[in-house]
Amino acid sequence: MAAAAAATAAAAASIRERQTVALKRMLNFNVPHIKNSTGEPVWKVLIYDRFGQDIISPLLSVKELRDMGITLHLLLHSDRDPIPDVPAVYFVMPTEENIDRMCQFSLY
Template structure:
């Protein structure tokens, strides 16, 4: 579910006893269209999302904050992700792809991580199969 993605790919607890991990959410326009009708900004905040940006926007480095990516694996987005890895933009990277990544794209990400020394910072790289827009949350 989208809430599990926001929870760093961990099961969402029904209890609010634990403080959320503060993070940034990196989206592309396609993912924004998927998430907007289902999760309002208030719910993003409840799940620890302090900032959300389009992957194509100019962003500052936040080296102490984990980033959750929810993007389509287009060549442009893969290149932007590789640039973020090379710059070590975030503490950890939780990459969620809307549909499956091609082998050459995976190799590009792996190469960028190896050459920049950010391999250990990639916590998840997951195909989520979310290439549809839902108008209801259940």
Template sequence: MLNFNVPPVKNNTGEPVWKVLIYDRFGQDIISPLLSVKELRDMGITLHLLLHSDRDAIPDVPAVYFVMPTEENIDRMCQDLRNQLYESYYLNFISAISRSKLEDIANAAIGANAVTQVAKVFDQYLNFITLEDDMFILCNQNKELVSYRAINRPDITDTEMETIMDTIVDSLFCFFVTLGAIPIIRCSRGTAAEMVAVKLDKKLRENLRDARNSLFTGDTLGAGQFSFQRPLLVLVDRNIDLATPLHHTWTYQALVHDVL
């Protein structure tokens, strides 16, 4: 992504293309555990700025955007196009952008006479935070949205529950797209875990059904969708056994390590 979505050339001793990285709070949370300021500089990132901060125009430098496709972010990106802030625009969305929002960007580019400046648009499917090589979390700037408390509130409405489930499913789907594998899903019945499992299974099947645009074919799918090495995804509802966490360190990582 930081190399304009082009594979880096091995043993390349030349200087990188200098560029600006623009991210929102979600993108900041994703990048921060992975890359230091020095590593960003080595990749040619001279500035890294928040999307909604006050930014000066740098008309001779390309900009790499890494943001969630929210209405607010799309409006600000369209404003950047109209203001001609950068030389070219490489738009990377953390989750898949809808067609209507993509059309909004296209209309803004046409109105600003900046169509040729929008170099690339990518859905990155990176809506999760990697803390270690084998550990990731779904929490982000809206951490209360997917918390244990939010799911078990006595006054929660069906609409709110659907929103929470969709947020969790989108993050899990992004993870398995990045992993390039289709999981075998196991969960307990009659709980929030089952709701997530059903929604995730449906989303995976819908994507596989569209053979032309499937994210799990070709190079993205490691050993192939029919491999016997498919990962096992175990979805657990903490309500099933509230006592166990009290006997172990109160973190999911420590609990999994002790119990499994």
């Protein structure tokens, strides 16, 4: 029984590691850690819905997000001003409501 519990724990850790790697890759525009010519990460904004927040929160700390160049992270449906000339990563469910909300900000 102890061996089965250990195997289950190892599998869970492996899945969590895979999720973290996949999430970091997505946040870096699907390429390994990007840095600009000064050696700094490419600064960007992360916009997510509640579903995305539920995935990100247990996997990455705010410090890890900052280290990856996420300077600001916001809920999709929060009130905010547009931030011109800053790349954004959207991590949302593809619902009609979310798409409508994203289109509102593309008009700025």
